[in-house]
Amino acid sequence: MLRLPRPVWIQLAILSVITVVSVSIMAFGFIDVPALLGIGRYTVTVDLPASGGLYPTSVVSYRGTEVGRVESIDVTRDGVRAVLKLESGTPIPTPVQASVHSRSAVGEQFLELTPKAGGGPKLRDGDVIPATEVQTPPDIGRLLDATNTALQAIPQDNLRTVVDEAATAVGGLGPELARIVDGSTALAIEAGKTVGPLTELIDRSPPVLDSQVRTSDSIAAWAAHMAAITGQFEAQDAAVADLLRVGGPALDEGRALFDRFAPTLPVLLANLVSLGEIAVTYRSDLEQLLVLFPQGTAVMQAIAVADSGVKQAYRGIYLDFNLNLNLPPPCNTGFLPVHQQRAASDVDYPERPAGDLYCRIPQDSDMNVRGVRNIPCETKPGKRAPTVEMCESDENYVPLNDGFNWKGDPNATFTGQGVPQYPPGADPRQAPGAGQPVAFVPYDPATGGYIGPDGKRYTEADLANPGNKTWQSMLVPPTP
16 A cells, blocks of 8 residues: 655645635636536527527627527527527516627627516516517628618719718818717716606607697697788788887887876776776676677667668667556655755756665565665675665665555655665764765875775875886885
8 A cells, every 4th residue: 555645645635625626616617517507597588580690609688787698599480599598696577678789890799688668577487588579680791782782873973072072071170070079978978967857858758749749730720820920911011110110109108108197007006906806796797797788789779670660761760659657656765855855947066965865665566676776785695785885784675665655754754764875884863974985085196195995095205206106116016
């Protein structure tokens, strides 16, 4: 038996360990023995219309990372079938699209797997990627042949002229072209930093574009109408020129007019505010008036037709001399008594009573059916009253009598309700005109004082000297 010294045995053991480690590194690191044995790999089949330059051992990448190799390529009846060996450690979601690309213009081909939106289940062993989800590059040979054919179709002289002119056009523009390239590169880099908002913008643009497509007829009609309008402007070029010529002085006159109106503009605006509030309150009545006005106009035109019911040619409205006396009978209740009525011979201005004078008989009476006592209250539906004050109060309408039989004093001034009708809460014994709300107070240009829509007095010192005020400044609130 061969006896070796102890140091030799130690050296042989170290050499054996180094050999085992080296073989393991080569087997697992370079030769990839587990992959050759199918450990940690799964098989996926890809149906291609053409090979596109793929070959066995071609690289398969996913999001730019190598995830496997092409194991084999077989020709089928419908195209080519490639078998892929993919790493199990990299999950690939489905549906997935396979594309054949080249690493360079003359480089080797590889297969790129790109997942679609949705994020479905992962690829598993035995899955098949159909040909509808595969893209192959065009054949380089055919592309070069087509390019050569196209170039041969161009006359040589013309092609030479194009090349010479192109050289002349870009000759000496190297620095400018370099700046264009640098600017384009910087723009691309900045766009890459905002790829998220740009992607969102692109994703949201289809609804806007679709709306443009759906309204294409309307856009075409608008363009036609705009063309007609511009055509009218062209036809009336002289009139438009005159308008532009005299428009400037007219605007100056309008500005001067507004400047003269500046002192009274606040009062006018206050009155417009009050008018707007009244219009809002009586909006339903205004709408009803707009509805009934056309029908009323048609009725008046029908009854006023000339030559209606007459034998001779008479140009005028239809006349009816049938007399209806006291149908319905007149109403005298609620007006001033006889001894307070003015004589017909008086020509001076009469002093208006403090209260309201109207027919004060029951609201359902057949006398004077158009009496003011039946006006509907706008703020209280279902209530009818002769005045706005009574509508807004809790007071209900009380007639003086039934219109035929007088009760108490014949003039109804000392018994029952007084004549005239005073607002709710007012003292009938007060002097006429006392305690009445101020309806209007004119503007005083000397002091700049005026009455607002709320009944309060305001003073605008600048209005007394409007030289520094413009009509535009009157429309904006003052600076605190």
